[in-house]
Amino acid sequence: MFYQVERGITMKEGRIYNFNPGPAALPLPVLEEVQKDLLNYKGEGISILEMSHRSKTFDGIIKDAERLLKEIMDIPQNYKVLFMQGGATLQFAAVPLNLIGEGQFAEYVNTGSWSKKAIQEAQKLGKKVNVVASSEDESFSYIPGDIKVSPNAAYLHITSNNTIFGTQFQQFPETGDVALIADMSSDIACRKIDVSKFALIYAGAQKNMGPSGVTVVIIREDLLEKSPDNIPTMTSYKIIGGKDSLYNTPPTFAVYIVKLVLEWMKAQGGLEKIEQINRQKAGLIYDALDQSSFYRGTARPDSRSLMNVTFRLPSEELEKKFVAEALENGMLGLKGHRSVGGIRASIYNAVPMEAVEKLVDFMKKFEKANS
């Protein structure tokens, strides 16, 4: 199905503006590069899809991906980047399996559905977990402040961006010597952060990093030693890290695309520039919400996400109409998560400014026509 939209810098081949929450928009130059090299990768006579993960070429690609991520996120030397499988959901199990030892416990902040799933997975594995802060009392519309962690906890786990509720940590908790662990699936590399504050960061790639099928794990090297020997191989940071993510066949094509996305990010001017654009993009939509009595943002202003902007209209009927008319106007993926309803605009790094401008323009016209 193709929608007729005007052609702009990023609009080609009948492509439309993609506000999907994940898998999500990829930079057009990345897709074009993939297309160009798909049949015959750099003159090797075979596709990257057909290439051994033990080949020199793929080894170069996975090493480049790690090097570029370290460069772009300014990751200190004593960290390793792992490319794992099983999505962020497998990390919900891998983190407690690797890092909560005999007789230990971990602490979690509950800021929405994904935090809850992380907590439940740890509990399912028989691990002791304390929830030290939660925003469930107000439908997860904010990020709790003043988070205190027990000094003897194995770690504190947070979800840095809550994809469904449109909230994001603006400052990270101070945890002293306790390892801070973050699920950054929906906001990795959207802004500058101090990686040295974290012991481990993980993210399913399919929002800001590339396609689904690969999960990026940034881990401080001293943690690798903690993995017990009796956990499943594919969850063991020690094993996967010890083999530079090549213990078994990694998702080669996904890693290749992550590398291309990172090259694209570097060409954009790196994280500083990307953050600046992300703040402008999100600002345009939040300003439109704040100036309107028709739309109502669902996240508390001090907790608003740069990546997922969530809002309501006066009725569910109007929300349905909004989503349908937006699609007719070449904007896809604006329906809120099925568990909460409403509207959600996911504006990850690869969503261009012009898409956001078009959305804001549409919001204004829709309000006029329906209020």
Ligand SMILES: Cc1ncc(COP(=O)(O)O)c(C=O)c1O
């Ligand atoms: C914050 C967050 N964590 C975890 C997940 C689950 O990721 P995956 O599907 O890669 O397991 C998602 C998916 O949308 C997410 O947004």
